[in-house]
Amino acid sequence: MTALAVRLRSYRPQRRYLPVLAAFALLVGAYGFGAARYPAFGSGQVVLDIFIDHAFLLVVAVGATFVILTGGIDLSVGSVAALSTMASADLLQHKGWPAYAVIPLVLAMGAILGFAMGLVIHYFEIQPFIVTLAGMFLARGLCYTISTESIAIDNGTYTAMAQTPIPLGGTLHVSPSVVIALVVVAIAGYVLHFSRFGRTVYAVGGGERSALLMGLAVARTKVAVYTISGLCSALGGVLMAFYTLSADPLGGVGMELDAIAAVVIGGTILTGGSGYVLGTVLGVLVLGIIQTLITFDGTLSSWWTRIVIGVLLFVFIALQRLIARRSR
Amino acid sequence: MTRHRLFWPAAALVALLLGNVAVSPRFFAIEIRDGHLYGNVIDILRNGAPLILVAVGMTLVVATRGIDLSVGAVVAVSGGMACVQLGSTSVVLAVAMALGLCLVLGAWNGWLVAGLKIQPIVATLILMVAGRGLAQLITGGQIVTVSSAPFLAIAGGYLLTLPLSFLIAMAVFALTSLVVRRTALGLLLESVGGNPEASRLSGLRSGRLIWLCYVFSALCAGIAGLIISSNVTGADGNNAGLWMELDAILAVVIGGTQLTGGRFSLGGTVIGALLIQTLTTTVYALGIPSQETLLFKAVVVTAVCLVQSPAFRAKLVRRRRRPEPPASLPAPEKKVEVAS
Numbered sequence: 001m002t003a004l005a006v007r008l009r010s011y012r013p014q015r016r017y018l019p020v021l022a023a024f025a026l027l028v029g030a031y032g033f034g035a036a037r038y039p040a041f042g043s044g045q046v047v048l049d050i051f052i053d054h055a056f057l058l059v060v061a062v063g064a065t066f067v068i069l070t071g072g073i074d075l076s077v078g079s080v081a082a083l084s085t086m087a088s089a090d091l092l093q094h095k096g097w098p099a100y101a102v103i104p105l106v107l108a109m110g111a112i113l114g115f116a117m118g119l120v121i122h123y124f125e126i127q128p129f130i131v132t133l134a135g136m137f138l139a140r141g142l143c144y145t146i147s148t149e150s151i152a153i154d155n156g157t158y159t160a161m162a163q164t165p166i167p168l169g170g171t172l173h174v175s176p177s178v179v180i181a182l183v184v185v186a187i188a189g190y191v192l193h194f195s196r197f198g199r200t201v202y203a204v205g206g207g208e209r210s211a212l213l214m215g216l217a218v219a220r221t222k223v224a225v226y227t228i229s230g231l232c233s234a235l236g237g238v239l240m241a242f243y244t245l246s247a248d249p250l251g252g253v254g255m256e257l258d259a260i261a262a263v264v265i266g267g268t269i270l271t272g273g274s275g276y277v278l279g280t281v282l283g284v285l286v287l288g289i290i291q292t293l294i295t296f297d298g299t300l301s302s303w304w305t306r307i308v309i310g311v312l313l314f315v316f317i318a319l320q321r322l323i324a325r326r327s328r
Numbered sequence: 329m330t331r332h333r334l335f336w337p338a339a340a341l342v343a344l345l346l347g348n349v350a351v352s353p354r355f356f357a358i359e360i361r362d363g364h365l366y367g368n369v370i371d372i373l374r375n376g377a378p379l380i381l382v383a384v385g386m387t388l389v390v391a392t393r394g395i396d397l398s399v400g401a402v403v404a405v406s407g408g409m410a411c412v413q414l415g416s417t418s419v420v421l422a423v424a425m426a427l428g429l430c431l432v433l434g435a436w437n438g439w440l441v442a443g444l445k446i447q448p449i450v451a452t453l454i455l456m457v458a459g460r461g462l463a464q465l466i467t468g469g470q471i472v473t474v475s476s477a478p479f480l481a482i483a484g485g486y487l488l489t490l491p492l493s494f495l496i497a498m499a500v501f502a503l504t505s506l507v508v509r510r511t512a513l514g515l516l517l518e519s520v521g522g523n524p525e526a527s528r529l530s531g532l533r534s535g536r537l538i539w540l541c542y543v544f545s546a547l548c549a550g551i552a553g554l555i556i557s558s559n560v561t562g563a564d565g566n567n568a569g570l571w572m573e574l575d576a577i578l579a580v581v582i583g584g585t586q587l588t589g590g591r592f593s594l595g596g597t598v599i600g601a602l603l604i605q606t607l608t609t610t611v612y613a614l615g616i617p618s619q620e621t622l623l624f625k626a627v628v629v630t631a632v633c634l635v636q637s638p639a640f641r642a643k644l645v646r647r648r649r650r651p652e653p654p655a656s657l658p659a660p661e662k663k664v665e666v667a668s
Binding site: 120124133144249 | 395440444445446447449450451453454455456457458459460461462464465469565574577578581587617619620621622623624625626627629630633634637638639640643
């Protein structure tokens with residue numbers, strides 16, 4: 001009996017890493033497949049381009065990871081990101097505000113929206129799904145009240161952020177947005193895996209009642225994760241504005257699904273309590289590499305991306321079920 | 329009377345309708361043209377039909393503690409399939425193939441939830457993501473237009489002076505109510521939603537029941553997809569049924585069905601769907617840009633959920649400043665009870 005328990009315990013860490021390892025294997029496999037088929041695919045710049053094209057999704061998905069780790073969900077991320085680009089564009093282009101005033105303002109706006117949703121979710125005990133759905137409607141509606149047309153951005157700081165390449169030796173380069181995204185990942189990784197707050201996030205996801213009985217600050221943590229998600233969405237919106245140099249009221253539609261898909265493919269379990277920030281990074285890269293493969297292929301239509309993402313979601317969720325069943 | 333579960337949703341609907349009359353006195357005016365009824369109210373019934381259908385299917389899923397996020401995508405798949413098939417086969421066959429495909433999709437959702445025991449929100453998320461891709465694949469990424477008169481009659485036709493689409497929705501609603509309330513099925517559903525494990529132990533085949541609910545939900549979404557594509561005389565894989573799952577869930581919640589499962593009210597759902605449709609019509613009638621409907625919906629969702637939330641009510645009634653400790657913990661202050 002005890003021998004079995006010891007054996008089980010020694011197996012558990014491996015099992016916990018399994019979804020992340022699977023995502024990593026998939027990433028390497030997809031990259032190897034692409035490199036073997038298309039000579040240009042193997043160049044390092046393709047990988048860096050995936051980072052450049054998905055920097056905003058990475059930031060948003062990192063925010064979503066916090067929420068999902070507590071067992072919640074945030075459907076408002078795409079709309080909040082769009083609201084943040086729309087508000088930036090409006091303030092910069094129509095009101096003539098300077099960039100250094102606009103960016104903190106839209107970040108604060110996203111954080112406050114997330115904070116408010118967190119308060120309602122925790123204190124009024126309404127399902128996160130519904131509250132963030134209302135937040136999604138609200139943010140999208142606000143986008144349209146700002147403007148129903150897309151706005152081009154020609155602010156100096158924004159164009160500089162969009163067009164300055166950061167050389168990495170040779171012909172390789174990344175955009176400043178990638179650096180910002182990686183800093184966000186590093187901070188999130190530190191907070192989740194090495195801080196007291198991070199441990200509380202996992203504890204709440206593992207079981208809210210037990211966390212409460214342990215005397216952890218459940219209320220503060222739950223409100224904080226939605227605030228973080230709102231902040232990350234707003235930052236994602238700013239990066240999206242850097243990337244496209246424009247704002248579209250319909251921008252970021254479906255981004256919440258991409259973010260959730262990235263988090264799930266990265267091995268975080270949607271019921272909460274288990275997962276890694278690194279997994280989310282891998283999840284975003286997997287989504288990116290599928291898109292790149294389909295673009296390189298040229299004969300496949302872009303809507304195959306949605307189907308492949310759906311299939312991957314299924315495979316990874318089934319894998320998680322399997323692992324959960326085995327370790328029980 | 330205020331205790332009746334349908335009182336608040338019905339009151340909200342009546343208030344909204346009366347508000348419309350206050351703004352435009354001719355709101356209720358109904359005239360007969362070419363033997364059909366015309367008017368704002370009839371428009372609400374006609375345009376609300378797809379939402380009623382999807383929401384009725386969603387109610388049964390929610391009753392089993394589930395949720396079906398894929399209905400919007402299923403709407404797009406069904407419309408796409410029907411419109412593509414209409415090019416080569418008869419209307420009946422095209423409709424049958426579209427609905428057949430929806431049954432398969434529903435069976436897939438049901439298998440994930442009841443068979444693999446994946447959380448409903450996650451299980452149906454898969455089809456929500458992949459379904460639109462599937463719809464695009466079926467239509468070849470094009471907006472397929474149709475001109476078949478019998479197919480266009482699904483949304484445009486009238487029977488007994490009433491819009492056919494509304495009658496279809498009512499027929500599905502009536503049949504569902506009949507099956508659910510006149511047989512033991514409704515009771516079994518509430519039992520499964522209340523406690524799946526206990527129901528299983530007491531000899532209910534809860535897995536099969538849950539599976540059936542997802543199949544039914546997809547079928548309802550499929551019929552709604554036919555109505556929508558008939559209404560716009562074509563299939564648009566990207567935009568057909570976009571965000572419909574959210575409207576449907578909203579209708580279910582407004583109608584008094586708790587998302588935590590157990591008790592459900594099909595009548596409430598229909599009222600909820602009509603309320604959402606009236607809200608949309610009102611926004612148009614007031615001359616507010618249509619996109620801002622979303623803002624109104626956000627306010628309505630928040631208000632309805634707050635009113636239904638026991639925690640919110642408790643805080644409102646007792647005027648407590650501090651959050652209530654969970655029920656399992658011993659309450660530290662018992663004096664509050666006396667105060668209230």
